[in-house]
Amino acid sequence: MIVSALLTSLGINFGLCILYFTLYSILRKQPGNIEVYAPRLVAEGKSRQESHFDLERLLPSTGWVRTAWQLSEEELLSASGLDAVVYMRIFIFSLRVFSVAGIIGICILLPVNYLGNELNDIDFSELPNKSVDLFSISNVKDGSKWLWVHFCSAYLITGVVCFLLYYEYNYISSKRLASFYASRPQSHDFSVLVRGIPVTSGSSFSNQVESFFTEYHSSTYLSHSVVRRTSKLQGLISDAEKLYKKLTHLKSRPGQKFQRNGFLGLFGRKVDAVDHTEKRLQDLEENVRIQQSDVSLIGEEVPAAFVSFKSRYGAAIAVHIQQAINPMQWITEQAPEPNDVYWPFLSSTFLRIWISKLLVIVASIFLTVIFLIPVVFVQGLANLDQLEILLPFLKRVLSITFVSQVVTGYLPSLILQMFLSFVSPIMKLFSSMQGYISHSQIERSASSKVLWFTIWNVFFANVLSGSVISQLKLFLDLKNIPSRLAAAVPAQLLNVYLPKFETGGKFWPIVHNSTIFTLILMQTIAIGIFGLKKLPLASSLTLPLPVLTLLFNEYCRKCFLPIFHAYSAESLIKKDREDHSDPAMGEFFDKLVNAYSDPCMRPLSYSDNADRHISPLLGPAQV
Template identity: 45%
Template sequence: MKIVALFTSAGINIGICAVLLSLYSILRKQPGNVNVYFGRRLASKRSRRTDLCLERFVPSPSWILKAWHTTEDELLAVGGLDAVVFIRIVVFSLRVFSIAAIICTVLVLPVNYYGQEGKHKDISFEPLEVFSIENVKEGSKWLWAHCLALYIITIAACALSYFEFKAITNLRLVHIIGSPPNPSHFAIVVRGIPWYPEVSYYETVRKFFSNYHESTYLSHQMIYKSGTVQKLKDDAELMYKSIKGSSFDQRCKPHLPQCFCGGPRNSFKMISNEIGSIHGRTAYDDVNIDERKKECAAAFVFFKTRYAALVASQILQTSNPMLWVTDRAPEPHDIYWSNLCIPYRQLWIRKIAILVASVVFMLMFLIPVTFVQGLTQLDHLQESLPFLKGILEKKYVGQIVTGYLPSVILILFLYVVPPTMMLFSAIEGSISRSRRKKSACYKVLFFLIWNVFFVNVFTGSVISQLSVFNRITNLPEQLAKEVPAQLINVYVTKYDSGGEFWPIAHNTTVFALIFTQIVALGVFGMKRSTVASGFTVPLLILTILFHEYCRQRFLPIFKDNSTQVLIDMDRRDEHAGKMEEIYDQLHAAYCQFTSATPDSDFSTNTRGQDLEGSNQVSETSETGNPQPKR
């Protein structure tokens, strides 16, 4: 690819960005799109009326300035800690990229460009190879520039990552301590409950925790099989038995039923199959539904203190690690309900199957990546498709084909990757949305590293290049040969993981640094610069030590809450007399079918309401008009 093709691609992308920003600036002002662009304001009843005027149809950058001047405290109040962490990840990435861009532009590119003696033609028509380290002579003393740049970029990235890790850790601690009482701090998830024919799962859980956690056990709530067909069947059965068991006068009068997870409702309600999910709490005790058929081998168990819940979630309950498996309970709105009933013994099989499916998917993606790689090389493309030779020889056609078309095609193919990885993570068995998203993030990262980098940088046919992996010890050298030769107004926050996504960004940064150093080590070896190679080895070791220090110093805070923090919170609530109020709210918070939000993360409309209605309950007001559940 020539530099002019790269500039053509950059120009087209900048033009498209300007057009899209202008369209956004216009469309967001239209009254018909207020649900799309101001969903949060609409949900909180803070939307404003827009009158018909010419200004609505003129692009303006005011929204960019307003978004730019939003403070971190404002963003934290509106979007939660996850939103703040996401923005900080973006800013952190821009900082690292800016430092690397400046260092490489000022220090590395000139050295590469003048690395070989001889004349240079017009820079617009120079091939990209002359700007890479490939253009530097073997044994050149100027390879020191590359080693120095590597040190500067690594030190800057590690320093920025350390300060971000420290700041986000403090934000997470403040978030945990300062937030209202969180039901998830008092609850654990228990799976792998043993089955006894003579008693129900409900009784089994009660007996076990009453016996082994007698002083701290509060209560529990079973998890039930759910699904559209099952719900319709049980609704019909429940309504039939309810009508059959009541008198004519009772049937003709409106009832004021009591929701099984909350208080009375002054409205009619479609009763779902979970009406008997909490023993002794339903107003329909006379309705005999076989609950044991619907019980799963999983339950939420509630404890009297946060500390007791933390201990119970971390210790081994029995000598058989496949039974009575405990884990921290996700936030109520973070629960992925459909996965809670997956048998625990089945999870390892699912993980292996998803691993195999992910590998197969990555290998299948070689086809579009190979095609895209071919588009960047006109000579190979003309040989494979001779009938395009005349068209490709035209100046601007060749620049567009080699500089812009490959990235467009690759991006279009990449659109299917995140949904696919989200599906894989759901099938894998994650019991919370945040864990499913984190798992999907890692899968997407591995996918991009393999398909977009490893495969894409090896020029020519992928099949013909497979031989480079014959000796794994030659991988740095092979990479060294091949590399030089080319996300405030819309979303309504449903749950907050407390910034648990930041370690993914940190791990990715460290991986990129280590990988870059390994490639540089291979390059310096090829260029016969023993001094540069010798200085790269300590940098590699120091980067690994830095990563291990961050893992030991900060990562545990993102995995578990500390005993000190939880006990202080327990004592604070006890002194304030809030514990009884918290206990009363636990069952309502983890109500499976009325408090739960849908399992789909892609089913939220612009008003912040849930479109997937399998777990939603419709209500009719006293006037008889349907009212959406808020």
């Protein structure tokens, strides 16, 4: 890619940013868009539509940016929970890392690279037509003493990033503990999920659970709720939700509306669409109530149950101690928040979950391999010479300067982002098939999948795809990967969300691990680069860097990671003692008995709200 193409891409992206910033600034102030830009405030009754005209609404403004950043961590924690605070800390951490790396790269490394004269003599008049390789380490002469600047930068960046990682890990860990001590009693702190309940003739799963925990956890056992098979109910409720959305849409449209009452609304006699849909919704709700009654009386139980205890410490003991001699029976794990439970897989057998995980692994690998096709295509767009060879009929069009700059500078990133937009929902679908019991586990799993997918396809494959056709055999030689990377890398460069669940900052370890991996990758590339640039001493002196980074990571894992897996006995007992004298605990335990009832068994009342013209903006938050 030439410099002018890169500048064209930067100009287009900057122009689009200004356009989006302006449109957002104007559209967010329009009364009709309040449910789009501030649905949480509308749902909480803190904002309403204004009918009077105001010229200021049509003018862009920047005040919302200042307001967004003025929110303190305490206010954010109170309004949205610890996960929101951790999310903001991730942004802050990223800005700090990129600021340090940007300053070092632009102010130190870029001038050193450009003045290297390895690729060509400096001619400022021809700068726009030069390759961006002139600004990379490729332009530094082999064996040059200026390469030691890159060596020092590798150590400096590693040191700064590790310091920031330690600071954030320590800070978020302390916030997690402080949030736990300050929190009110939560259902999931007192409950566990039990699976692998053994089958005994003449005894139900519910009786089995009560008998087992009464005998082995007699001092702490409180109650249990056995999971029942409700797949048919889930289908009926899904149909009712679709009908309700259709009904609210019909009521929001002015004028008389008719439809035919036959197949797909295409056949039969004409009927009033609103009345017909209301009648269908009422009939469906009655069917749901009948099915709920049947499930509660004679519904099929599955070998899984939520068990609640009288103390957090009692629940922790049940989670961390093997319950039965047979490790495949009475398997326990910490229960998620009631609103976080992912019910479909609770009734799945161990074999089905195991097969699902295996199929998801295969599907993820297949998707990663298939995605190489658009990556190789995008790489071809970035290399104009290869594109002209591949598509000779475009040679005349590509000879136009502006067209070539757009094609090589902006179009590749646009196409790649379009393809990447499909990756996240696909990975979330894959994660939902792996047998996780909570939405938060699905989110974390999907995040990890997207991360590794991006690392492979957007970095490794994109960097190495330039030589896929001509040097495919090099990919099979693992010992050449560092040097291949070294040679190839210098050539590319509170108003909306209402929390549905809270993980207590468990997303941070994913960020930490991915940052450590990035550091190791950078250091491996540096080792290969110094070897290629005939500076073996620098290459040798860089070898301790990944070792030190891994030792630092192991220290952080020992020091902080256990806090994110489970709370200590000291913390749990201290919190239990604080709540022991709280008179509200009696009411809490009364509610805890029914906290983990299947949502499918809750009363359905869509038809009672049929006179509303809009559907609910947000789901309820966990209290």
